[in-house]
Amino acid sequence: MRASRPTPDFVAYPEVRSGVRALLAGRTGADRRPVPACPEWTVADLVDHLVTIADRVLERHGGTPPAARPVTVPELLDHWDDVGDELDRRLAAAGGRSGEVMVMDAYTHELDLRAALGVSPPVEHAAWAPSFEVLVRGFSGSVAGRGLPSLRLRTTGGSEWTAGAGRPAATVTAPAHELYRALAGRRSPAQLTELAWSAAPGPWLPAFTWGPFSPPPSAGV
Structure with a gap:
């Protein structure tokens, strides 16, 4: 991480x-x-x-x-x-x-x-980093609990995390806000698929349902 x-x-x-x-x-x-x-x-x-x-x-x-x-x-x-x-x-x-x-x-x-x-997300916020860490831990548990290969999470700004155990089998890259909203159940399966994946995203899509979060059926905001 x-x-x-x-x-x-x-x-x-x-x-x-x-x-x-x-x-x-x-x-x-x-x-x-x-x-x-x-x-x-x-x-x-x-x-x-x-x-x-x-x-x-x-x-x-x-x-x-x-x-x-x-x-x-x-x-x-x-x-x-x-x-x-x-x-x-x-x-x-x-x-x-x-x-x-x-x-x-x-x-x-x-x-x-x-x-x-209709207000844009903040450019910087003191709560972003600690909140993102919580989301990564929850998503990581979902990846591991489903027996999936680990996944590298990368922001377009260059920050990286590994979700799951072992060497990452793929990487998903997105702007920080988009990656946050994806992990927090605010992006639909179609929107998740449209992120920049280094491999077919299908195996990891179920892992985005975890804890209180579940991707909406249609495009989220």
Whole structure:
């Protein structure tokens, strides 16, 4: 595996929170907008999910979320910041890596929100590296668990990871954002096939279904 050292969760998580808040600032009615990457959700549902996960992780780290449950998106964002501030402190005390799945989930949904609002993905983001590491580990387990030859994952920027065990039998190359969305179940089988593969991609396509992720039947965003 070759990649930069991931940013600690207590640094990455605040950037996701501020990013989501900035995306929704001044967007009247955005709370009712559908989120194509999460077909059953509106923007309000997405934000509610982020808050729910933060509450659960805070409780797991010994904290107590505020008793009052927010309803509107502005209330949810304020609640998320309140819980997040305490989470940041607890994650720092725990060594900075214990919230990595939460950060991955939150960053993935920030990208979902950007797509729903027609906003380009960020050029740089503190949550990208730690989130990508989580996705690579999950995908790697899927490759190995299915008895598939290992696969080299390569970004067009030159970063590389090996998914599975042993010497890679093939390489798939894509821009960093596309590779991230592929590993996070946001690219259809047709879109996965269209990535730059050094061998026929068929054997590895089932491995993109793992954990909570499954490629959508039609083109994802």
